[in-house]
Amino acid sequence: MTPRTGGRKLCGADELVFYDITASFEERTIFTDILKKTAERVFIPLTVGGGINTLDDFARVLACGADITEDSADKRSLAGIFLSYQAPVEVPGVPLYSYLRTITQKRPELKMTARKFRARVGEIAEQLDMDSSFITRELNVGFSGGEKKKIEMLQLLLLQPKLAILDETDSGLDVDALSVVSRGIEAYRASCDGALLIITHNTRILERLSVDHTHVMVRGRLVAEGPGSLIDDIDAHGFEQFEVAAQAAGA
Amino acid sequence: MSEKTQKRTQVADVDRSLYDFIYSEEGYERYDDGLTPDIVRAISAKKDEPEWMLNMRLAALETYHTKEMAPNWGPSIAGLDMDHISTYVSPKTKQAKSWDDVPDDIKNTFERLGIPEAERESLAGVGAQYDSEIVYHNMREEVSKEGVVYTTIEDALHDPQWEPVVRKYFGTLIPPADHKFAALHYAVWSGGSFVYVPEGVTVAYPLQSYFRLNAEGAGQFEHTLIIVEKGADLHFIEGCSAPKYYEANLHAGAVELFVKDGARLRYSTIENWSKNMYNLNTKRARVAADAKMEWVSGSFGSHVSYLYPTTILQGDRSSCEFTGITFAGATQDLDTGCKVILNGANTTASVDTKSISKDGGCNTFRSSVVIGRHAQNARASVSCQSLMLDDISRSDTIPAMDVRNATASVGHEATIGRISDDTVLYLMSRGCSEAEARTMVVGGFANPVSKELPLEYAVEMNNLIKLEMEGAIG
Incomplete structure (x- = not known):
């Protein structure tokens, strides 16, 4: 691991360095614990009430690593950071297909012909078991929770970000949808040489993924960390042990 | 000059x-x-x-x-x-x-x-x-x-x-x-x-x-x-x-x-x-x-x-649909809407309008639905959606209904809203600038109208919306 002290380049998480964190929860600086220790691929199961409440919190943290703290969401996105929303917003009247085309065209590195783009979207949709009629509908409008998550995955695979943060992407999904989402995540890992930060309350989504690193956060404080096998421990013994640890640590 | x-x-x-x-x-x-x-x-x-x-x-x-x-x-x-x-x-x-x-x-x-x-x-x-x-x-x-x-x-x-x-x-x-x-x-x-x-x-x-x-x-x-x-x-x-x-x-x-x-x-x-x-x-x-x-x-x-385009539904079973959008920016005061007069029996009227106000523009939606004495079973529905892009613009809705036949059925709904920050943030998190995000939302709002137009005109209308939205962000 080579810590970086600045620069805008994000070349995978092994170069992702957090510093200069100002985010706080209940007036307590959060993340500091993590940041001291972490500059690797990260997986952070959270319990409810964990310090990272909003995507903005994460955006700030991750922006630090990319040294683009002050930049707006669109600049972070164009720099290669993808935030997947827990509840993607419905945007009435905006056709999904032209929206996808627009956001793809914002990235010079993804420049492609209309024909190629159509083929690419079709390919990803098939990968995600999406019905082709999805594409003619409006952005997230009238889709079920599972379908919305698929659209998030579709964007993830289309935009090929260097870092993808999935904020409870698995919440509210049935088993089938969950499997599609984890397939999307696998496809991302396979096709894009990027890092993944998955925030979840549930280890199920991780079953098919090889996780490099696990962090457990309780109320904004890092209470445990370990390799991917820590997940097995969580599966076996639950989160409660971490709650206790958090109390002991005065969280 | x-x-x-x-x-x-x-x-x-x-x-x-x-x-x-x-x-x-x-x-x-x-x-x-x-x-x-x-x-x-x-x-x-x-x-x-x-x-x-x-x-x-x-x-x-x-x-x-x-x-x-x-x-x-x-x-x-x-x-x-x-x-x-x-x-x-x-x-x-x-x-x-x-x-x-x-x-x-x-x-x-x-x-x-x-x-x-x-x-x-x-x-x-x-x-x-x-x-x-x-x-x-x-x-x-x-x-x-x-x-x-x-x-x-x-x-x-x-x-x-x-x-x-x-x-x-x-x-x-x-x-x-x-x-x-x-x-x-x-x-x-x-x-x-x-x-x-x-x-x-x-x-x-x-x-x-x-x-x-x-x-x-x-x-x-x-x-x-x-x-x-x-x-x-x-x-x-x-x-x-x-x-x-x-x-x-x-x-x-x-x-x-x-x-x-x-x-x-x-x-x-x-x-x-x-x-x-x-x-x-x-x-x-x-x-x-x-x-x-x-x-x-x-x-x-x-x-x-x-x-106020006016439709007189004189014949029995005649019908009309009105789909409209108005965009009022700085210095504009637009008083628009439509009138429908239902005289025939079993006539139906459907009015669906949208308005967008920005930079201090004023939109007034004025509708008049008149159901005549002989218009048995006439039906009319009026819907008006307004989108306000800032705090200095204005949007009013003034619907009038004059129903002279007891068998008639009339409905009116009006909504007024603004572009939510969540929506803008969502679109920005995918790489759209704030201005592009807002323009996209406004274009989506207008989409039900442009869908009704032939392609060239729909494109022209979308371009007009883009032009109107330019400079919307300080």
Whole structure:
């Protein structure tokens, strides 16, 4: 691991360095614990009430690593950071297909012909078991929770970000949808040489993924960390042990 | 710019350079600024009109002088100085049949507005109005083979076959005494379209007419008369875009639509007036039994608009749909809406309007639904959605319903909203700038209207929205 002290380049998480964190929860600086220790691929199961409440919190943290703290969401996105929303917003009247085309065209590195783009979207949709009629509908409008998550995955695979943060992407999904989402995540890992930060309350989504690193956060404080096998421990013994640890640590 | 012109500058305009191009008026004929019987006679003489038309003009002028200037409701039109609005400007060319015959400066204007492409693309005919005279008029042969007539009112008046038809219908749906600007219209009307679709004929392609104003201080008084006979079907598109001027400009056109038994007429409009325009247009349709009237209306630009397309559902089982959107930006006060009068039994009316207000623009939606005594089981629904883009804009909804039959069913809903921060953040997190995100949301809001338009017009409307949204972000 080579810590970086600045620069805008994000070349995978092994170069992702957090510093200069100002985010706080209940007036307590959060993340500091993590940041001291972490500059690797990260997986952070959270319990409810964990310090990272909003995507903005994460955006700030991750922006630090990319040294683009002050930049707006669109600049972070164009720099290669993808935030997947827990509840993607419905945007009435905006056709999904032209929206996808627009956001793809914002990235010079993804420049492609209309024909190629159509083929690419079709390919990803098939990968995600999406019905082709999805594409003619409006952005997230009238889709079920599972379908919305698929659209998030579709964007993830289309935009090929260097870092993808999935904020409870698995919440509210049935088993089938969950499997599609984890397939999307696998496809991302396979096709894009990027890092993944998955925030979840549930280890199920991780079953098919090889996780490099696990962090457990309780109320904004890092209470445990370990390799991917820590997940097995969580599966076996639950989160409660971490709650206790958090109390002991005065969280 | 002369001092006089500067004095009468009414409106702080925004940059609309894409649509603002003005060619010299050299060689064009214009009349004195004031409005007298002599001017009216001169207009009529130049057109070599039948006497009944001249008499109608003169009577209308009388009416005009006796009518009150301003309504006691709606936006102010005090900035309108009729004594200084030259009422008639005639281009130096005669009507052209082919694009090559059109003078270069006029052609340039149209080319920048994309007319030739639109014409090439599947449109059945083009009657493009430059100032007050038709300069370009073309029609596909297959349409005329069906017996469809698409020409100017002037030409129809000179045709022995159609003069009686014009005489029978002209001014009957919108009488000159309707209001002051209707009277003005009938006194000085010039140009516009006459369309006649014979019984049972379906016009396969939309007919379109493109109006533009291009003379400082000149009014535009085109008249549109459309008759769709029994069982016939027509889509007519009226598109408008005006360049920027410093003097108050007036538009007082009239549109009279007759939809006979079992016929269908769709009348689409994209209006994009320059922001010093007073748009006081009157549109009315009379719908016979089992017939259907569809309005699609996108109103952009103008300083002040009073615009309420009216549908009279006279025949039993007749119906109408109105889909409209207005966009009011800085310095704009747009009072728009629609009226439906349901007289026949089992008639249905559906009104769906949207408005967007930004930079201090004012939108007033005014609807009037009248259900007559004999309109058994009439049904009307009115929906109005408003989008406010900032705290300094204004949006009002004033629905009126006058129900005189107990079996009628009427509904009204209105919503008002703004662009949510969550939506903007979501779109930004995928790489759209804030301005792009907002424009995308506004475009989505307008989408139900643009979906109703043919592709070229939908594209033009989306471009207009983009233009209007530019600079929305400080």
